[in-house]
Amino acid sequence: MINPRARSKVKCSHFFNSGLCKAIRLDILRPSLIRSICVRNTPFMALVSRLRTIVLALSLFYATFYPALASVIYTPTSYQTACHFHGRCLARGVEWLDQRIDELVEYWRHDRYRLPRNWTIKERQHLKEVRAMYDQLVWGLPIALILLLAFANQKQMLAAARFNTLFVVSLLLLIPVFNPFWKEVFHPLLFDNLMWKNNRADTSWYFMPKTFFRVSTIYIICATTFVNLIIWQWLRISSRRRTE
Structure with a gap:
């Protein structure tokens, strides 16, 4: 009769290529090995x-999405490029526009503690909330990279890249309904106030209208899709070469 207090040790080594693992049980009361x-x-x-x-x-989605998002947030070029798609930027002049864009980018980067007084109190309060959100998003990138390194597997990475490519490109379906989505879904979901609504008195009204966010969204979707597509195709070709 086996003593219930007896302890046993189980040693299991995995062979991922064969799909089998051997479990060898070493029982203290039994000298024989049970395999x-x-x-x-x-x-x-x-x-x-x-x-x-x-x-x-x-x-993988976050690791490819966040760099595209960051390039929009933290570079003046994105704001200046979007001006070609709407006419508000020219209302205050190029010099004024460049100064305001530089102020905003410096504020996002924490190179500036607060926005100057030519920004209204309402939008300064709103942009303070937005900056706090951006600061939190930064931490997602190293976490995503660590998880990629920890769980990297060619077959599953291939499936992940394929899924991300199809999923992200499907987000382009939001573009035709971007305005109601932006007003009725996105902002109410993130903010419990209406300070995000700007008007002619606000500095951001001149270079961050809905057109800016629509153009930026299209760019982010396309950039993220492109990177995932490259990874998908590269892994697919690499997998085929290994099987040949």
């Missing part, structure tokens, strides 16, 4: 594989 073969293709392992693919997809 069994366990198949990785179990419901539990299938669930783990799916969760791993989801983590990779989310991490």
